[in-house]
Amino acid sequence: MASEKGVTLLDVWVSPFGQRARIALAEKGVDYEYKEENLADKSPLLLKYNPIHKKIPVLIHDGKSVCESLFMVQYIDEVWSDKHPILPSDPYARAQARFWADFVDKKVYESGTKLWKLKGEGQEEAKKEMIESLKLLEAELGEKKYFGGETFGFVDIAFVPFTSWFYTFETSADFKVEEVAPKLVAWTKRCMERESVAKTLYDPLKVYEFVGILKKRFGIE
Template identity: 35%
Template sequence: MGIQEVKLLCFWVSPYSKRVEWALKLKGIDYEYIEEDVFNKSHLLLELNPITKKVPVLVHDQKTIAESFVIIEYIDETWNNQYQLLPQQPYQRAIARFLANLVEEQVMRPAFIAMCATGEEREKAMNIIREAMYRIEEEINGKKFFGGENIGYLDIALGWISYFIPIWEEVGSLEIIDPFKYPATYTWMNNFVNNPIIKDTLPQREKLIDYFHNMKNEYSA
């Protein structure tokens, strides 16, 4: 499959976009990266994804796929003779999908709120996060990655935690993931973020801090 057959519309700060980048790079798939300004959406994005108008969007062989989890599964099934991402057993695949969605709902959104909010609103968000993190700690305990010795689907789905959470903690002046309460998760975060393929795709830290400081100020206003 040629380079010209795969295009990826992304936004540099989007953890959803990063997931798809990681999947493509781990699979060794050549693709054209197209940076989108989500605050001034291009005609191309609106044409390719007219329903949600969001990134990421994958274009393969003139077929368009949206939503990061859907795209990752499409990539894994389409290039199935290269580096498997999803577990082979149906039960393990089901657990991976369940945990990916759990963290999306009970860690990502509440962690962003915790970064921006104060008082009761922050504490409510933190309580939601704590319940989910105990489940994640249980799942990763004793493993290098959720995928075993290699990065897999769940690592990609949760990988944003390893880079974005420490930044949100700094911006919000709080601790979201306590390394003493979640030691296995903390070790996994370091393993993931220091993988050469992952490390090569990460946005500049200072640029991200500035971006999220602005987001926090807008939320407060």
């Protein structure tokens, strides 16, 4: 096993991207130091280790940084390869997993952000995009326990943090995830039975309160 010396995660509690890294580290049993960032007053450590984007999350391992959450999860999987494989070993299955993880970023995250930021036609369009995305993800899940089959893996880790935001999406745009994609809700419950997920994700109501603060800050409400 690679050295765990100097494993630090720079993050913000509510970030679904940082939560990906936290879940992956927990699945691997890696001890690490967690540093909560104040994005209104970014720490010298954050500016040093992510000078390009100056964003969280940032994984620091033995003085070297890895940025962007999906790259981070892949790095964690490769470095601590002796426990709980996250990405499939089969090249095609691995490519498919990366595709759907990227889909989550491009579709779920982007349309979800529009749901609570926009009103009127813009929000309605985002709602249609979200519902379509959830249905496509549900079709990909099918009857499997997890997206990778019996193994909790890359797509699960990429997507499950956003389930804490479902209540915010639903309340903002007046729809129910369970009505449009019931299998995803059942999958969420299975994921929450895992200690790595249950200890990482926050109460949806707390996330909703946080979004309310953001709305006031941006002058949305």
